[in-house]
Amino acid sequence: MEFRELSVPGAWEITTAQFGDARGAFLEWFKAPAFEAATGHAFDLQQANCSVSAAGVLRGVHFADVPPGQAKYITCAKGAVLDVVVDVRTGSPTFGQWDSVLLDDVDRRAVYISEGLGHAFMSLEDDSTVLYLCSTGYAPGREHGIDPLDPDLGIAWPTIGRSGASLTPILSEKDSEAPTLAQAAADALLPTWSAVDEYVRSLTEGGAR
Known part of the structure; x- marks a missing residue:
C-alpha cells in the first residue's frame, strides 16, 4: 500500500496491490498500520456511507466545522x-x-x-458507486457546502464521461445554492488553518480521535 500526499496538504492518494485470477480480484483498500504510518494517527471509524450516482452527477464541495470536522477515506x-x-x-x-x-x-x-478540507466528486458513468469511511457521523448543523462551479475555484470538471458521451453537471438543490468560496469566507463559515492544525496535532499526539 502506497500513500502519496496531494498538492493540498492533508490529503493522500492511496494505491494498493490487487490480486486477480479467473474468479475476479481481491484487495485491501484500508489497512490501519499503513494509514497510521502515513498520517501519524489512527482512523476512528464512526460512519460508513455509500452513494450511487448517474453520469454527470456532481456532489460537493462539502466540509464540516473543526473540531471535530469529518475526515473521509474514499474509494469507488x-x-x-x-x-x-x-x-x-x-x-x-x-x-x-x-x-x-x-x-x-x-x-x-x-x-x-x-x-x-472540502470534498467533491463528479460521476463519469451511470451507477458509479462511492464508498466513504467517515471519522464522525452526519451532523447537519455543522456541515457546509461551497458551489462546486465557483469560477474562482476553477475546478476542471470533466466534460466527457467514461463512455465518450458528453457530461452535463447534475447538482442537488442544496449544492447548486451553496455559496462561493469568497462568500463562505465572508460569512465566517470556513475552518481556519490554525484551528485545523491544532486539532490534527492533537490527534497525532493522542493517537486517535
Missing part, C-alpha cells in the same frame, strides 16, 4: 468518479487550491481527506 467500488479535494482552510498556504484523483473500478485507488 463500481464505475468511475473524479474525486476532488479543496483547501477551504482560511490562512492556509494553499487556501483555495484543489487537486484531484481518478477513482475507478480498474486501478481501485482510494483517497484520504483529513479534517478541514
Whole structure:
C-alpha cells in the first residue's frame, strides 16, 4: 500500500496491490498500520456511507466545522468518479487550491481527506458507486457546502464521461445554492488553518480521535 500526499496538504492518494485470477480480484483498500504510518494517527471509524450516482452527477464541495470536522477515506467500488479535494482552510498556504484523483473500478485507488478540507466528486458513468469511511457521523448543523462551479475555484470538471458521451453537471438543490468560496469566507463559515492544525496535532499526539 502506497500513500502519496496531494498538492493540498492533508490529503493522500492511496494505491494498493490487487490480486486477480479467473474468479475476479481481491484487495485491501484500508489497512490501519499503513494509514497510521502515513498520517501519524489512527482512523476512528464512526460512519460508513455509500452513494450511487448517474453520469454527470456532481456532489460537493462539502466540509464540516473543526473540531471535530469529518475526515473521509474514499474509494469507488463500481464505475468511475473524479474525486476532488479543496483547501477551504482560511490562512492556509494553499487556501483555495484543489487537486484531484481518478477513482475507478480498474486501478481501485482510494483517497484520504483529513479534517478541514472540502470534498467533491463528479460521476463519469451511470451507477458509479462511492464508498466513504467517515471519522464522525452526519451532523447537519455543522456541515457546509461551497458551489462546486465557483469560477474562482476553477475546478476542471470533466466534460466527457467514461463512455465518450458528453457530461452535463447534475447538482442537488442544496449544492447548486451553496455559496462561493469568497462568500463562505465572508460569512465566517470556513475552518481556519490554525484551528485545523491544532486539532490534527492533537490527534497525532493522542493517537486517535
